[in-house]
Amino acid sequence: MEIRRHLWWIAVLWAGFTLSQEGPFLQRLNEAIQDGGSAYARDLQQDADQALCSRYRDRLPPEAVEPFLQRQRSLIRYPAGGRLLGDWKQGEALFTNPRKGNCYACHTGDPKEKGAGRMGPGLVAYGQRGTSEAVVRFTYEKVYNAWAFQPCSLMYRAGVHGILSPEETAHIVAFLLDPASPVNANARR
């Protein structure tokens, strides 16, 4: 009896201790963020999966991966009419524009574009994969929501955040896959 009572108290104290470890620090963090100004505090708000990535330093534990991917998949929207391949010329402008796709920051595309970044895999001659349903769908979904395939990827979720509409995403897909697009036409084979 006595021992049980002691154990109970130890459990209560321990729970209180761990909570108080988490609580004050998060509170202090929020204070610091507020100190940065209201615009900063607004922009630093997170959705649940951004918070999860931060908490695990961008490397989720294995059991968290599948639910994460599922949640991200459910955020993907498609163009009315379902055409996932748009117009590559419009896609080129969106791919290049720093306020829209800004894809050259990290990827090569048209091999003639100078000074493309190298954080992401090269996309020159991406169209070699063909235009099967599976390739088109993967490319569309990857560009719309990169986190539906790789949790916490460096590549941001352009569609989810409304940086690219579904129609705009389809134009970019065409820029990558259309044989006439410079991504493929300018690639030496």
Place this chain on the structure above:
Amino acid sequence: MLTKRKLHALFWVALLILGLGVALTQGDEEIDPYKEAERQRELFRQTSGGILPGELYAAEGEELFTRKRGPKNASLEACDFGLGPGKLEGAYTRMPRYFADTRKVEDLESRVVSCMVRLQGFKPEEVGRDEVKALVAYVASKSSEMPLQVVPKHPNEITLYNLGKELWYRRAGSRDMNCSICHDTYAGGRVRLSPVRSPRQGLSNEWPAYRFEADKLYTLEDRIAFCYESVGVHPPDFYSEPMIALSVYMLTEATKGKHKFTELPGFTR
């Protein structure tokens, strides 16, 4: 001794020649950013009588530092940057640090402001950003090429380090970014032509620096703000806790990597 006026004239001549240089080198070659920075630096040296733009800011800062100013008509020579009043040699290598008089962890920039307030009697809102930058350039020049020594010890310093680390990993905004995904996970990669370093590789050891691409002096806070802006997040206010916390985090990690400051003020992209 060159007068300030002459320095400025030389500076503009140098800028003109630099512009020409940039125009002429836009060839087909992919430019190596490090070599390019070195080349631009030499161009400046040769065309301005051996004076770099950063040194102009530091000269201006020295003048502001020693002149009696403000409601209290005092100079900043009694300002304590952590090693005692007026001791500037190497002071920046240990900043940010905790200051007992303000009971705050301050980086060099916020310390300059609190000295202008406490010693010279300015109101915080009267302190101009350009003055602070010039003063930072001057004080930092006394730590040029010295080893970094930022090691959080005081409880408040440790708190700021932990806060900085949390902000470093915080993914947010419509570009889903945090500092770490670029500066740790993809360190060694390039965004466009810009090579990205990690704190352990020395990130943050060249500021304040003159950025020839922007033709401006950037302090570390300016540089942090620039990265936030480039990923679509409104930067924290100058001298605010997130700025100081991120500085503590990066400079502590760069200290662990056994890095030195570059020449200060630096000269970079």
